[in-house]
Amino acid sequence: MNIYQRFFKAGVLCVLPGAIWILSSAYMFKAPAPSRQGPNILVFIADDWGYPYAGIYGDTVVKTPNFDKLAKSGAVFTNVFTTPSCSPSRASLLTGRWPHNLEQGVHLWGFIPDKFPNYTAKLAEQGYEVGLCRKGYGPGEYQLGGYANNPAGKGYRGFKEFYAAKPKDKPFCFWFGSLDPHRPYEKGSGVSAGKSLSSVKVPAFLPDRPEVRSDILDYHVEIERFDREMGDIIKMLEAAGELDNTLIVITGDNGMPFPRAKANLYDAGTHVPLAIIWPGKIKPGQVLSDLVGFNDLAPTFLEATNQPPQTAMSGKSLLPLVTGKVKSLGRDKMFVERERHARVREGNVGYPARGIRTNDFLYIRNLRPERWPAGDPKMESVQYGDIDDSPSKTYIMEHKDEPAIAPFFQLAFQKRPAEELYDLKNDPWQLKNVAQDKKYETIRGKLSGELNNWMEATKDPRVNGGGDYLEQYPFTKAVSKMD
Ligand SMILES: [Ca+2]
Incomplete structure (x- = not known):
């Protein structure tokens, strides 16, 4: 972790006290939201947030009131699976492709060649303002793929700065990429915050020892911070009069960073939370058990914004499902x-x-x-x-x-x-x-x-034992970033 990441991790940037900004935003955004065809697209992606670490999924220890409330106001999914590694998981979300169809994008330290279309570029072509706060595609090196900005968007300190800089007549596409609950953690922060070791549910693939329980509580602390920051942005959105015209996706890029979890194909590495909210379009209170992959999200965003489907994207739009046009995706496997x-x-x-x-x-x-x-x-x-x-x-x-x-x-x-x-x-x-x-x-x-x-x-x-050339793709992590 470099110094900038540590700075972000400390929560200094992007987290200007939400309450202060909310008060000022109520003044700033009195004007009604402009009318337009497609909704705004807002993605909240936590780093290493696995299923079922949220109240709505039955976890009674970690506190995620904002996610729970938002998820209840739309569709919450219980069977979403992705690649258990940051960059390829995020690359799949952006491009609607399987990681193995992204050349160098298949690895953690690789890049996405810009010949593969992604939803943010398509929306930018349609007049959307596209922005990002903190971790977008990464930690792979997006510049090597031909991108000037991170494929998730141009970087901003926070949603507030992005929204203030955006031309008022343009719809937006914004990606809030929290660095939580990625490690490192402040050791013992869960206990220090008053959480109880005895409350922890230890997954059966980890030893039930105080050290592990404490580590899991530290993980909870970071999930809860993500939840608070998300809640603050939602309040800004509401104050700006944009909430009803925004499709919101909340998810995590892979499972918990613990042994036999992240970077493994077991559920603890691949199974992630997902909620999709779009007031007035997606019926509240839906709990959906369809098998979903991360490559389904880009096609969903394109359909919601009235863009033609991309043949380069192998995922399937979830919009017919969440809007009730179909009863299921008809899948029996992921x-x-x-x-x-x-x-x-x-x-x-x-x-x-x-x-x-x-x-x-x-x-x-x-x-x-x-x-x-x-x-x-x-x-x-x-x-x-x-x-x-x-x-x-x-x-x-x-x-x-x-x-x-x-x-x-x-x-x-x-x-x-x-x-x-x-x-x-x-x-x-x-x-x-x-x-x-x-x-x-x-x-x-x-x-x-x-x-x-x-x-x-x-x-x-x-297929058929091939693919050794994938190992020859360069490892893009600069020596200066090795830690
Ligand atoms: Ca991650």
Whole structure:
């Protein structure tokens, strides 16, 4: 994390006390909102915010009153899956494509070639003012793809500054990319804030120890900060008279930054919150269990703003679903994938894997199972570096030889077989791989075949054992940024 990120992380920028601004904005925005054809598009994307860390999803410990209230005023989704790595997940959202169809955009430290259309560019062509606060596409280096600005928009200190600078007759497309709840955390901030260790629900893939409980509370603190900042922006929007003409999307780019979560194809890495709100257009109170991918969002934005669909986008607009034109998306599966995350293996290779998620099963194919899924144990700079440094990681590593902790070390750090299959009804935490169990042979074969079909149909470079050239794409993180 560089100094600018730390500055942002401290919450100095973009978080000018909301209350003060709200009071002044009520004065500033007395004029009625201009009439226009399409709505504003406002995206809130938290960094590493996984499902189900919100009150509306049943979590009674983390407090997300703004998300809960907004989600109830529109459609909230319970089965959204994305790539468990920041850049490719965000790239998929922007372009409506699978990460493996984005060339260098498939990696964490890559870029999106600008030949692939994205929704922000399309809206800019249609007269939208496009802006961004904090983390847009990233941490990949967007300039290498031919972009002058971040593909998520031109950078502003905050929504307030963006809105004040925007020509009044133009609709806007704004992206609020919080750096929360990405690490690092202030260790013990959850306990310091008065949260109780005993209240924490520890996921079954992590050891139930005070160090881990405290780490999870620190995660909650950051989710709650994201929620507050989002609430402040919504108040500004309301004061400006724009709320009724704005389509709002709230989500997270990947799962929690803990061992066996982020950078893994298990649900804890790929399953994220999502709510879509558009007053007067999307009926309130909808809870939707359709299987959704991040490449569905760009087509949704284009349809909502009356733009023609892009054949380059493989996702499907969610608008017919959320507006009640169709009862379901008609899907019985979603796909997940990963390539290179951090620089943590000899030869700077990744850990390519693909997965298929249905309501009942998760099937994963590890395409290079001879490699270490979390990174090499012997890297000098960082051991098992696809797992973010954290008290939880340190605890497991330091206690890995104890019988009670060894299984957790096995789950998150050790090598994995080429195939994994989890029976979600009996094993919701995805702890017991049944891929070799004869009882599951039929379903394993079916899911394996469907995964092959998808890889072929979407021209996945990894189909039939290929795709080694993906490993040759440059690692774009500048030496000065290594930390
Ligand atoms: Ca992230």
